[in-house]
Amino acid sequence: MTTRSASPATKVFREPAVEPRARAPRRRRRTLPLRRLLAPYVFVLPFVLVFLAFSVYPLFFTLRLSFTDWHGSGAAHWIGFDNYRYLLTSSGFWSSLGNSGVLWLLIVPAQIVLAVLVAVLLNAIKRLRGFYRVAFVVPFVTPLVAVAQIWIVLFDQDNGAVNAMLGAVGLPPVGWLVTSGWAKPTLALLFLWKTTGFVVLIVLSGLQQIDRGLYEAASLDGAGRIRQLRTITVPLLRRSLMFSLVLQTLAVFQMFAEPYVVTKGGPYTSTTTAGLYLYNHITRADLGTGAANSFLLVIVVMAVSLLFVRLLRAED
Amino acid sequence: MNPTLRRSGRTARLLPRRGAAVAAAALLVTGLSACGPDISSDAPATGNAVLQASSDEAPKGEITVWDRSGDLYKVFDAAIKKFTAKYPGVTVKHEAVDIDSKLQNTLITGTDVPDGVFLDDAKVGGYVSHLWNLKDVLAPYTKDIAKQKVDVNTVGGGIYGVPFDLDPGLLFYNAKALSAAGIDPNGIKTYDDLLAAAKKYQQFKPGAKPIHLEQNAFNSQLQLEMFASQLGTGLAGPDGKLRLNSPQYHQILTWLDTVRKEGLGTRAEYLKPSDVSALDSADEVFYPWAIWFDFAPQQQLTATKGDWRAMPLPAWTAGGARSGAMGGSSFVIPKDAKNPKLSWLFYRFLMFDQAGYTAVYGPNSVYPGGLNTSVPAYQPAADPAKPLFRPIDAMGGQDVWKTAVEAGREIPGGAPIPAWWSGAVDYLGTDLQKMLDGALTPQQVIDKAGKDIQTNLIDRK
Numbered sequence: 066m067t068t069r070s071a072s073p074a075t076k077v078f079r080e081p082a083v084e085p086r087a088r089a090p091r092r093r094r095r096t097l098p099l100r101r102l103l104a105p106y107v108f109v110l111p112f113v114l115v116f117l118a119f120s121v122y123p124l125f126f127t128l129r130l131s132f133t134d135w136h137g138s139g140a141a142h143w144i145g146f147d148n149y150r151y152l153l154t155s156s157g158f159w160s161s162l163g164n165s166g167v168l169w170l171l172i173v174p175a176q177i178v179l180a181v182l183v184a185v186l187l188n189a190i191k192r193l194r195g196f197y198r199v200a201f202v203v204p205f206v207t208p209l210v211a212v213a214q215i216w217i218v219l220f221d222q223d224n225g226a227v228n229a230m231l232g233a234v235g236l237p238p239v240g241w242l243v244t245s246g247w248a249k250p251t252l253a254l255l256f257l258w259k260t261t262g263f264v265v266l267i268v269l270s271g272l273q274q275i276d277r278g279l280y281e282a283a284s285l286d287g288a289g290r291i292r293q294l295r296t297i298t299v300p301l302l303r304r305s306l307m308f309s310l311v312l313q314t315l316a317v318f319q320m321f322a323e324p325y326v327v328t329k330g331g332p333y334t335s336t337t338t339a340g341l342y343l344y345n346h347i348t349r350a351d352l353g354t355g356a357a358n359s360f361l362l363v364i365v366v367m368a369v370s371l372l373f374v375r376l377l378r379a380e381d
Numbered sequence: 382m383n384p385t386l387r388r389s390g391r392t393a394r395l396l397p398r399r400g401a402a403v404a405a406a407a408l409l410v411t412g413l414s415a416c417g418p419d420i421s422s423d424a425p426a427t428g429n430a431v432l433q434a435s436s437d438e439a440p441k442g443e444i445t446v447w448d449r450s451g452d453l454y455k456v457f458d459a460a461i462k463k464f465t466a467k468y469p470g471v472t473v474k475h476e477a478v479d480i481d482s483k484l485q486n487t488l489i490t491g492t493d494v495p496d497g498v499f500l501d502d503a504k505v506g507g508y509v510s511h512l513w514n515l516k517d518v519l520a521p522y523t524k525d526i527a528k529q530k531v532d533v534n535t536v537g538g539g540i541y542g543v544p545f546d547l548d549p550g551l552l553f554y555n556a557k558a559l560s561a562a563g564i565d566p567n568g569i570k571t572y573d574d575l576l577a578a579a580k581k582y583q584q585f586k587p588g589a590k591p592i593h594l595e596q597n598a599f600n601s602q603l604q605l606e607m608f609a610s611q612l613g614t615g616l617a618g619p620d621g622k623l624r625l626n627s628p629q630y631h632q633i634l635t636w637l638d639t640v641r642k643e644g645l646g647t648r649a650e651y652l653k654p655s656d657v658s659a660l661d662s663a664d665e666v667f668y669p670w671a672i673w674f675d676f677a678p679q680q681q682l683t684a685t686k687g688d689w690r691a692m693p694l695p696a697w698t699a700g701g702a703r704s705g706a707m708g709g710s711s712f713v714i715p716k717d718a719k720n721p722k723l724s725w726l727f728y729r730f731l732m733f734d735q736a737g738y739t740a741v742y743g744p745n746s747v748y749p750g751g752l753n754t755s756v757p758a759y760q761p762a763a764d765p766a767k768p769l770f771r772p773i774d775a776m777g778g779q780d781v782w783k784t785a786v787e788a789g790r791e792i793p794g795g796a797p798i799p800a801w802w803s804g805a806v807d808y809l810g811t812d813l814q815k816m817l818d819g820a821l822t823p824q825q826v827i828d829k830a831g832k833d834i835q836t837n838l839i840d841r842k
Contacts, residue, residue, distance in 0.1 A: 136842075137488070137511075138510035138511055157837070222655055223654065224655065333598075333815060334807065354841070
């Protein structure tokens, strides 16, 4: 506010006058040169082209293929939803999803618990920390085929080291890879051994973001290590754990190489995972059914992943 | 200005741009999607392209041929030198390739298509629409090629592969172990005789399970087809109809089930550690398998190396055929090959020219005694009196050539391999394994696998 009686020397705060909009000088719109206008689009163009060619186009091509009976040569015939109908009424498709579901149950919960425990221990130890971290990551970077061959030898029913150890303590041999009851747990063990190190890394990075002060305060309040783990570590690791959960769910439902190398989907079809079942269609040049199968698999995996994401949001 | 209003104003300005971008992307994607196969409601084109031989006396050019890596690649590599010596104008680019994983994509896309490919007989039928029909070029030789090999390469009257090897089924046996048990292998003339001999051996060596019962679904179906081939049948007839529900298959499955029920079979995968262990401990002494089992005594068995011999398979009925075919490969020429005529020239040399088949089967740096895991499908090359490979030391110096060639001549024809054969493993191979584990009866295998193959494979082609 202003006053007429104030001396000129007095500094008076004046609110900036608000010019009526109608009187405001019209800002002249400067036209940018065409080159500058196009520059951002040109910069993103390489990515967009690659994305269109290698992600969007295959996606649409596969969608189109899923409505045909194309076997890799000649004309494809439009058959509507026949491939989807066939798969949804096929025992093989549901059995492959069931196998992946059982493997998920055998792998993911155990892996998350194991990863938290290992990460907490790795975070706590002072000596040889680097060595242990590397040791847990080594299986993840070892070629799968090499690991699978070791698994085949270790778990051989007659000459494997595992059965030899069981024999040494008077237990009968187990058909680890040749009986439908044991093949899935044996495969799950391979997957756990191979990929847990990666989950440990994710959890470890989450652990290092937790404020140490929280532990010190809890300690002063008399909370023991187990209580700290339950009330501080696990709740604050929730995002890392959810991320791992979604990632490993995707990995398990797409699992292909492990059963392909170790069991070829057997015995019977007990380890034919959703990924391997899909592959079988493609190798038989039943490309239309394979395309429909991949879309159904995408829907299942997306639904499961979205469920986890929703759960995470609800917790937040 | 109210930020919300400002944002909505901006959004309003951006909408046309975004719409245009999405429309452009959709247009591009739709255009690209149309690059796939034509979609029509017409009957599939059979595309019967019949290859004709070149009349060029001094052929020139380059061909690319695919072989699978390993011993055979090296064998063919050596044979190529003989070919180029005879045809100096032709260059052969020889590539070791994982054919199973590469061929399909290559043929579909038509990119870098080779001029010739080494392919399992069971897979030829699945690719015929991409291959040259070789009926005319093979015509001068067809009468001299083992009938079974012509049949497996024949689809709809066309011949789509140059037959390479014949893989007769033989009964491999541990001669030393049988001799100790007082069993004369020459007395095994029928499968009932084999059961009796196995029982006698088990009495001699309690705990032994003398007959191999394959534990891998694919191999067990392959072995089943060997038995069926012996009876002049196969999963599908020349008309493409399923022949599983037949007295022949019932007889074979019942015999396998008897081996299981009477505890006479070793359940193991072909030459996996369990199998090798049972073979080397002389618990498993009978192995009805293709000639390529002779690799085991030569390379894998230690304790029983030198003890093994081969004889023709027993017959299903007295006087019946003493062999059936198990496996085998041929050479195919893709329609998109750049030089199909030169490719045919190459395979004609390898299979029908004495210099060629001698280079393949005769002594070479890879097999100093000659390639002894199969015999030629071309009958003039498979003369019992003119062996291309030498007697095998690891089999006690037996002349396996003579045994195999004579057995090969007993293989009946009339058993084409349908395009869906490999796919049937998920059903027939799996159900066969269930039967060998005691979970299904022979009739249940026939009914269940028959229904699944019909529904999932034949009706969907």
